[in-house]
Amino acid sequence: xxxxxxxxxxxxxxxxxxxxxxxxxxxxxxxxxxxxxxxxxxxxxxxxxxxxxxxxxxxxxxxxxxxxxxxxxxxxxxxxxxxxxxxxxxxxxxxxxxxxxxxxxxxxxxxxxxxxxxxxxxxxxxxxxxxxxxxxxxxxxxxxxxxxxxxxxxxxxxxxxxxxxxxxxxxxxxxxxxxxxxxxxxxxxxxxxxxxxxxxxxxxxxxxxxxxxxxxxxxxxxxxxxxxxxxxxxxxxxxxxxxxxxx
Amino acid sequence: xxxxxxxxxxxxxxxxxxxxxxxxxxxxxxxxxxxxxxxxxxxxxxxxxxxxxxxxxxxxxxxxxxxxxxxxxxxxxxxxxxxxxxxxxxxxxxxxxxxxxxxxxxxxxxxxxxxxxxxxxxxxxxxxxxxxxxxxxxxxxxxxxxxxxxxxxxxxxxxxxxxxxxxxxxxxxxxxxxxxxxxxxxxxxxxxxxxxxxxxxxxxxxxxxxxxxxxxxxxxxxxxxxxxxxxxxxxxxxxxxxxxxxxxxxxxxxxxxxx
Numbered sequence: 001x002x003x004x005x006x007x008x009x010x011x012x013x014x015x016x017x018x019x020x021x022x023x024x025x026x027x028x029x030x031x032x033x034x035x036x037x038x039x040x041x042x043x044x045x046x047x048x049x050x051x052x053x054x055x056x057x058x059x060x061x062x063x064x065x066x067x068x069x070x071x072x073x074x075x076x077x078x079x080x081x082x083x084x085x086x087x088x089x090x091x092x093x094x095x096x097x098x099x100x101x102x103x104x105x106x107x108x109x110x111x112x113x114x115x116x117x118x119x120x121x122x123x124x125x126x127x128x129x130x131x132x133x134x135x136x137x138x139x140x141x142x143x144x145x146x147x148x149x150x151x152x153x154x155x156x157x158x159x160x161x162x163x164x165x166x167x168x169x170x171x172x173x174x175x176x177x178x179x180x181x182x183x184x185x186x187x188x189x190x191x192x193x194x195x196x197x198x199x200x201x202x203x204x205x206x207x208x209x210x211x212x213x214x215x216x217x218x219x220x221x222x223x224x225x226x227x228x229x230x231x232x233x234x235x236x237x238x239x240x241x242x243x244x245x246x247x
Numbered sequence: 248x249x250x251x252x253x254x255x256x257x258x259x260x261x262x263x264x265x266x267x268x269x270x271x272x273x274x275x276x277x278x279x280x281x282x283x284x285x286x287x288x289x290x291x292x293x294x295x296x297x298x299x300x301x302x303x304x305x306x307x308x309x310x311x312x313x314x315x316x317x318x319x320x321x322x323x324x325x326x327x328x329x330x331x332x333x334x335x336x337x338x339x340x341x342x343x344x345x346x347x348x349x350x351x352x353x354x355x356x357x358x359x360x361x362x363x364x365x366x367x368x369x370x371x372x373x374x375x376x377x378x379x380x381x382x383x384x385x386x387x388x389x390x391x392x393x394x395x396x397x398x399x400x401x402x403x404x405x406x407x408x409x410x411x412x413x414x415x416x417x418x419x420x421x422x423x424x425x426x427x428x429x430x431x432x433x434x435x436x437x438x439x440x441x442x443x444x445x446x447x448x449x450x451x452x453x454x455x456x457x458x459x460x461x462x463x464x465x466x467x468x469x470x471x472x473x474x475x476x477x478x479x480x481x482x483x484x485x486x487x488x489x490x491x492x493x494x495x496x497x498x499x500x501x502x503x504x505x506x
Contacts, residue, residue, distance in 0.1 A: 053407060068408075071408035077404045078401060079402070082401045083456050084457070084458060085457070092397070092401070092402075093409065096409050096410030100391050100392070141405075144409075
């Protein structure tokens with residue numbers, strides 16, 4: 001068994017001293033695994049990401065990462081009126097490794113174009129970011145993370161609200177990234193989709209469960225994760241989490 | 248007009264300021280800090296008045312006033328019992344009122360008008376040198392901070408993961424705004440200088456959809472407003488600072504009508 005790319009041990013923390021937004025998270029993700037992070041809004045998905053990114057003001061427990069993770073936020077968090085093209089946004093993935101006094105390397109420009117091609121947006125490289133569709137914008141933000149070339153990618157609801165072609169492209173890309181030996185942590189509300197990935201982490205202010213989808217995604221665990229926000233259909237094999245978007 | 252040494256010196260001053268304030272304004276708008284720019288320039292009036300009363304260079308008074316304004320704004324904005332914009336409005340109004348009170352005291356020299364609206368044509372060699380030094384420092388800092396400023400303005404939540412701490416770079420921008428304000432205060436005054444920060448940037452962002460051209464265009468529009476304003480002042484015998492401000496404000500109005 002290879003060493004995990006992400007590992008946490010009793011990870012807890014929050015935004016103010018004495019108030020934990022998330023407690024007791026212990027999990028490990030290996031190379032080639034996609035981990036679905038399930039939970040209601042306010043359940044701790046974003047808090048977990050901020051803890052892994054080293055941005056959580058109050059953090060206890062252990063976090064081990066194979067390298068600096070790349071983060072893909074929800075597309076509506078990015079400014080639509082900002083004067084940048086899709087290529088400019090993808091290039092931002094190279095900013096962290098470029099000293100302020102250096103121009104961006106030619107190799108970084110090539111990497112940004114290649115990343116856009118990978119997400120199917122080579123032709124839109126010169127388009128203004130704010131003029132793209134929601135799904136295309138999401139793919140540009142994923143391209144930016146690809147340019148970072150990180151072993152671990154944290155994706156915040158990347159498939160929520162995107163058009164079908166974009167969703168298909170993103171899911172295919174997840175498979176490619178798995179094949180490259182990266183680990184992906186994907187916050188999602190889609191329980192059915194979570195079943196198709198390798199691991200599931202259920203959060204509701206604390207860790208409810210972690211493991212294989214078949215073992216974790218039981219009606220009891222989903223009920224504990226989502227509470228009143230969950231609708232379980234039929235024999236319990238299909239569950240729908242009711243989405244409430246935060247504004 | 249250019250044969251007149253007073254106008255020539257004023258033109259140097261306003262062109263140097265344009266070089267810094269135009270691009271600075273683009274970042275201020277992209278970071279949604281237009282209100283901070285307005286607050287900073289108005290809030291430094293007590294510093295200007297005290298410098299005038301003490302007979303020290305106005306740029307020193309502006310620096311002290313900007314520090315005082317920044318401190319008061321930061322304190323007011325952090326008071327969780329009231330809304331941040333309300334706190335800032337109260338702090339700035341109080342500072343502006345204090346400045347007016349000092350300036351209108353019987354023993355104060357009659358220079359309030361100059362402090363509010365600047366004295367572009369009466370700028371001294373020392374003021375010009377100070378403005379040039381500060382403006383060039385702002386330009387250099389903006390060039391060095393281009394990437395983190397872009398990251399934090401475009402996608403604040405992801406900026407840290409991409410290598411830029413949002414709070415750190417937002418503070419840097421406010422400091423540069425303070426420095427730019429100090430540089431412009433003696434020439435354009437507490438009330439008018441904000442026009443050269445905000446208006447050219449608003450016009451540039453309306454005309455171009457790319458960042459680098461917007462930064463260059465804002466500097467060019469600010470320089471054009473400076474030249475046009477001084478020409479208007481020279482030939483129509485109008486107040487120089489106000490003419491520059493009017494030309495600057497005309498730019499976003501014209502671009503709005505044209506696009």
